[in-house]
Amino acid sequence: MSDVIEALVEREYAFGFHSDLDTDLAPKGLDEDVVRLISAKKGEPEWLLEWRLAAFCHFLTLEEPTWSNVHHPPIDYQDMHYWAAPKPKPQLASLDELDPEIRATFDKLGISLAEQERLSGVAVDAILDSVSVATTFKAKLAEAGVIFCSFSEAVREHPDLVRKYLGSVVGYRDNFFAALNSAVFSDGSFCFIPAGVRCPMELSTYFRINAAQTGQFERTLIVAEEGASVSYLEGCTAPMRDENQLHAAVVELIALDDASIKYSTVQNWYPGDADGKGGIYNFVTKRGRCAGARSKISWTQVETGSAITWKYPSVILQGDDSVGEFYSVAVTTNHQQADTGTKMIHIGRNTRSTILSKGISAGHAQNTYRGLVKILRSATGARNHTRCDSLLIGPECGAHTFPYVEVKNDTAQVEHEASTSKIGEDQLFYCRQRGLTEEDATSMIVNGFCREVFDELPMEYAVEAQALMRVSLEGAVG
Amino acid sequence: MKAADGSVMDYPSTKEEAWRYTPVDEIVSRLAAAATMPATGTSVSRQVVDALAGDHGGPRLVFVNGVYDADLSDHDNVPAGLWCGLADLSHGRAAANVALAGIDWAVDGFLARNHADGHDSAVVVVDPGVRIDVPVHVVHVSAPDNTGERADSATISHPRTIIDVGSGSRIALIQTYCGLDGRAVTNASTTIRVGRHAEVDHCRVQTESTAATHIGHTRIEQEEGSRLRMISVTIGGDIARNAIDVHLHGPDAQTELVGVNVTTGRQRHDTVVTVDHAASRCASTQRFTGVIDDHGRGSFSGEIIVRPGTVATDAHQSNRNLVLSPNAEADTRPWLQILADDVRCTHGATVGRLDDDALFYLRSRGIPLDEARTMLIGAFIRDVTDAIPHPSLRTHVAAIIAASNGMVATDPERMR
Numbered sequence: 001m002s003d004v005i006e007a008l009v010e011r012e013y014a015f016g017f018h019s020d021l022d023t024d025l026a027p028k029g030l031d032e033d034v035v036r037l038i039s040a041k042k043g044e045p046e047w048l049l050e051w052r053l054a055a056f057c058h059f060l061t062l063e064e065p066t067w068s069n070v071h072h073p074p075i076d077y078q079d080m081h082y083w084a085a086p087k088p089k090p091q092l093a094s095l096d097e098l099d100p101e102i103r104a105t106f107d108k109l110g111i112s113l114a115e116q117e118r119l120s121g122v123a124v125d126a127i128l129d130s131v132s133v134a135t136t137f138k139a140k141l142a143e144a145g146v147i148f149c150s151f152s153e154a155v156r157e158h159p160d161l162v163r164k165y166l167g168s169v170v171g172y173r174d175n176f177f178a179a180l181n182s183a184v185f186s187d188g189s190f191c192f193i194p195a196g197v198r199c200p201m202e203l204s205t206y207f208r209i210n211a212a213q214t215g216q217f218e219r220t221l222i223v224a225e226e227g228a229s230v231s232y233l234e235g236c237t238a239p240m241r242d243e244n245q246l247h248a249a250v251v252e253l254i255a256l257d258d259a260s261i262k263y264s265t266v267q268n269w270y271p272g273d274a275d276g277k278g279g280i281y282n283f284v285t286k287r288g289r290c291a292g293a294r295s296k297i298s299w300t301q302v303e304t305g306s307a308i309t310w311k312y313p314s315v316i317l318q319g320d321d322s323v324g325e326f327y328s329v330a331v332t333t334n335h336q337q338a339d340t341g342t343k344m345i346h347i348g349r350n351t352r353s354t355i356l357s358k359g360i361s362a363g364h365a366q367n368t369y370r371g372l373v374k375i376l377r378s379a380t381g382a383r384n385h386t387r388c389d390s391l392l393i394g395p396e397c398g399a400h401t402f403p404y405v406e407v408k409n410d411t412a413q414v415e416h417e418a419s420t421s422k423i424g425e426d427q428l429f430y431c432r433q434r435g436l437t438e439e440d441a442t443s444m445i446v447n448g449f450c451r452e453v454f455d456e457l458p459m460e461y462a463v464e465a466q467a468l469m470r471v472s473l474e475g476a477v478g
Numbered sequence: 479m480k481a482a483d484g485s486v487m488d489y490p491s492t493k494e495e496a497w498r499y500t501p502v503d504e505i506v507s508r509l510a511a512a513a514t515m516p517a518t519g520t521s522v523s524r525q526v527v528d529a530l531a532g533d534h535g536g537p538r539l540v541f542v543n544g545v546y547d548a549d550l551s552d553h554d555n556v557p558a559g560l561w562c563g564l565a566d567l568s569h570g571r572a573a574a575n576v577a578l579a580g581i582d583w584a585v586d587g588f589l590a591r592n593h594a595d596g597h598d599s600a601v602v603v604v605d606p607g608v609r610i611d612v613p614v615h616v617v618h619v620s621a622p623d624n625t626g627e628r629a630d631s632a633t634i635s636h637p638r639t640i641i642d643v644g645s646g647s648r649i650a651l652i653q654t655y656c657g658l659d660g661r662a663v664t665n666a667s668t669t670i671r672v673g674r675h676a677e678v679d680h681c682r683v684q685t686e687s688t689a690a691t692h693i694g695h696t697r698i699e700q701e702e703g704s705r706l707r708m709i710s711v712t713i714g715g716d717i718a719r720n721a722i723d724v725h726l727h728g729p730d731a732q733t734e735l736v737g738v739n740v741t742t743g744r745q746r747h748d749t750v751v752t753v754d755h756a757a758s759r760c761a762s763t764q765r766f767t768g769v770i771d772d773h774g775r776g777s778f779s780g781e782i783i784v785r786p787g788t789v790a791t792d793a794h795q796s797n798r799n800l801v802l803s804p805n806a807e808a809d810t811r812p813w814l815q816i817l818a819d820d821v822r823c824t825h826g827a828t829v830g831r832l833d834d835d836a837l838f839y840l841r842s843r844g845i846p847l848d849e850a851r852t853m854l855i856g857a858f859i860r861d862v863t864d865a866i867p868h869p870s871l872r873t874h875v876a877a878i879i880a881a882s883n884g885m886v887a888t889d890p891e892r893m894r
Contacts, residue, residue: 375829377804392819395787401814407829410801416812416827422819 055182257292276335279307332365536612544597544635559608702728741774
């Protein structure tokens, strides 16, 4: 066991390599032509181009929001590429024909597509820079009636479904970054589980930013029809670069009657170096709509990467008796900043939500939980329980808790509790007395602190998450 | 709006976090209307003051519509070591305090306005090393005249209170904002400086008419080893804001803030509390309770700030809300901003209605519904009312809460 830990400690940002792929880049800058270019490159239908242009026009009227508790130099939206794709190769007949360079990239990331297909039974849609590279396990999924493909493919093959649900949870008018994403989104994943189907395997998307000076703007859309259920995993990495790169994704989830969607994220974008230079700006809009009665949406996230994380995976509890859950671990070290949390909007009767947030702050990092629980007048019998705990490691870091609770129905029961403290001296002493080093002891205590959230992750991710924590906090103690 | 130092200061907007739940626009327009054409004031008798504010045994300064009334005040029984009176009376330390208080921290347009257009200021100065046993009572009565052609307009007052407690002293203070029926706008500012190892027990009771607008700001500066306990009771006002800003400048200071707001009709109450830990080894607690009925809206925004470099901070905050009607609204925003690691901070917030099981239990024992309700509401706010150290004030406040909240008469012994 200690060898494993040693290996992890020795490791720096292991995903910081950069693959030398022949990349097709759009010129830098953002204007209507770029939007048209992206749409044309992808051979999109007219309605989608119009939607993009409407989003772009709306984007021009917006100002970048400044209310979050994060600080960064202004982002120059004209100084990046909005389209970067590996140069197209002839249509692939099978995964074996995938560009060996890309294969090597994903192998380094530990997601060998072939291996995955044969052994783990996890279907992966891998997205490199802007374009979905390969989707595994398609045939087996198709047998069950599940559609799992890249967004572009979905637009081609299932335009009616995409058109029906695109923007129905996060419209392009939603916020600054959602508008930007709607205008220039490059690819993403689409997943549709028809009525009554329990998805036979865990679905997974792997995102990677490879090219320099690019932004990644992907869109994920997951629809679970009546009685369907799905568990979806998302992982992210990026190479080490000195400049900051923007990642502004949109994720939309829709659950109809009795459907359930479980969405898990392990986010490990490049966080920048120890002095806070470089790293990803992760400004993401994630929202689910429990549209049907007795539906359930559950977000689980482990946020260890990114220079700045700014996201609030939310649930709109519209159907009666619907359930929303949010489990989060956010770790910030060095100069990382995180402003993350959730929104639970209770509309239907007897809707229930649970929020469990664990923030860990070390070094010079600032970690903020920001959450809203809103019980509307119609939400009779609504119930919410929120707990957010913060752990501070070192005197220079900060942990902030900014909850909002707004209740307009007297039958609602809402509880919020939070605590902030450093690692207990007595706990550390106890472990050290038994021969653990301070670092091992800290790691153990931190893992215990996060346990309730890790328990919500699918098994293989839980192991990865614990390892990530260990690596993230390396050097933060003592 | 010009601040006292001449700089221009705007009214806040609801986009600012601290004003998110305050209907600022309405307050500003009422303030402007009242300033252009104030209502005629009416005179107030001693009996009225006694009934509205109570008589709690110590010296009493009474202001009617912002103006000091010597006849209504009790100024004969001031103990040695205590000075209280008007700012313009020539007392060296009083004058110095007025000059100092609030020049550099008039943080918003309302305070700037208070400082600039201020009416008579009440000043309380306690010499170092003095223990005052009787409470000092500062009463502000708004008394609009409800007859005549200006009956629909509002009186306006900018009460200001400056309290300076010397090192090692101990004092109890009561501040009452009360009023006759009718429209009034009160824009109040209070500054309390608690010297080294001094101890202050402060009760702030706001029972103005339900047509009144009240903007209250209390700034507290605490030095090393000082202790402050503040109990605030907000019952009156159509729109009422109660802001409390505590700054812990010296190490080992302790603060206990307790409060209740009782909202009925269409009242909107907003409590905004900030405790700023700028020194080490300080301890603070906030316990705020809201009882919201009818179409009322009760909002609580609490914030604990722990500055970098401080150690051994202990800070706690809780906000409990009881929602009694389907049309009532409760907002709570318990915030923590922690910039040091040697802390123990917790906060909790709840919103709920009366416990059905508890009601059933009482009714099954033959207690009528309305009386059972009264008992449970009474129990919910007991934590706050029992914290009031002066028995006469405790009774006074309990009676007003009972009346405003449609509580039925119960045997007081059973309520206790």
